[in-house]
Amino acid sequence: MINKISQNSKNQDIEFSRDESLTSPVGPLLIASCQSGSKLAKRVVELLKNENIAQVYGEHLIFLEDIDFQFSDGETCVRLEEDVNGRDVFLFQGLKDPTSDRNVDENYLAFLIAIRAFREWGAKRITGVLPYLAYTRQxxxxxxxxxxVTAELMANLSVEAGLNRLIVWAPHDRRVQGYYGKTPVDAIDPLPFFLNIFHRFKGADDCIGIAPDAGAADLMIAFCRNLELRCAITSKHRPKPEHADVTDIIGNFDGMKRALILDDMINTGGTVEAAIKKVCHNTEVNEIWLGVSHFLGSPQAVEKLKDLHHNFGLKEIYVTDSVPATSAFSKLNFAKISSIDKSLMEVIKNIHLNKHMNKILRKPN
Incomplete structure (x- = not known):
């Protein structure tokens, strides 16, 4: 049952059933969200309502929604409508939000100010939840x-603001975890997500997995090993920023008619466009499925996907809600959006209850 907090109609007080074996050692649970993280945070909170997480010290889990706002002069402010002293805080923010007029830098600043607000007002632990971790390509x-090395700068700012832990989904490069020093970073691997979606292709003798660049090779190798498929990789270079040229495809395409392509993100869509066109021109593949961890929502990418669907055999594209989907993308009848809410909920629950993370974060062999 959710009871509205009288001081702020957006803040919600959620009561869970009592089970002493599920009592957290780090204080009562509090979920908070900046504006661009609220949609996914709400989904996670709804899942947490069904979990048997005990009340701690007689207090209920609190959900503080849309805690950031801007003054008329453009300055960002964060205001906490409830006492957060001693709370175990999980702070959601969508750093990239193409459905709003807030850019990455504005959202990152709101995240940093929110961390500082919780730190100054006595939160016991602050865990950031950033489904899409911006700046990892830098x-x-x-x-x-x-x-x-801007990725390191953003990590330093987060830790200095008071961040104690970070949860991310499919970071562009896992080496970014090292920039946070002694601050734990829980990076959720997307491999189980893709294996579940494309399980129907397991063992298909006319299907091949293709990594669109070297950065996606490790993911694709593990993906193909689990699905018992052949594996290929494209040779890509960038003549200038955000432009991609695919010069070659390395792999055995004998008898291949279908292909699965996985990538960590699509921004302008240049890499997947070049890869799919190269595959269609150089092989006998005529049906292609695309899986993407983060779709950043640019209009250019939407138009390229439409062209690939109509003219180059793209059957479907599967993405997550790590970045809020624009209406233009959501309306594509070949686009499928899956939520990562369950994965985030499981990680949050285990961190809060101080349970082991092996089963959640361990990727298949």
Whole structure:
């Protein structure tokens, strides 16, 4: 049962059944969300309502929604409508939100200010929940360019603000975890998600898995090993930022008519567009399925996907709700959006109850 808090109609007080074996050692649970993280946070809270998490010290789980706002001069502020002292806080934010006019930097700043607010007002532990971790592609300078390692800077800012732990979904590069130093980073692997979606292709003798670039190779190798499929990889280079050229495809395509392509993210869609067109032009593959961990929602990508669907054999694209989907993308009849709410709920529950994470975070062999 959810009872509205009189001070703020968006804040919700959620009561769970009592089970002393499920009592957290780190204080009562509090879920909070900045504006761009509220949609996914609500889904997780609904799942948590059905979990047997005990009340701690007689207090109920609190959900603080949309805790950030802007003053008329453009400054961001965070206001906490409930006492958070001693709480185990899980703070949701969508750093990329194409459904709003808030950009990545504005959302990141709101996240940092929210961390500081919980720290200054006595939260016992603050765990950030960032389904899409922005800036991970800036984990090293471009060769020959004078660029900073911005991924490390954002990690430093988060830790300095007061972050104690971080949960992310399918980061662009797991090496980014090292930038957080002693702060634990729980990176949820997308492999089980893709294996579940594409299980129907297991052992198909006319189907091949294709990594669209070297960065996706490890995921694709594990994916194909589990589904007993052949594996291929494209050779890609970028002549300039956000432009991709695929020069070759490495793999045995004899007898292959169908292909599965996995990528960690689509921004403008240049990589998957180049890969799919190369596959269609150079092989006998005529049906393609695409799986993507993060779809960033650019209009250019939507138009490219439409073209690939109508002219280059793209049957379906599967994405997650790690980034809120735009109406233009949601209306595509070949686009399938799956929620990562259950994965996030399980991680949050186990962290809060101090249970082991092996079963949740361990990827299939």
């Amino acid at each position: 984990d090293k300078p471009t060769a020959g360019k004078r660029e900073p």
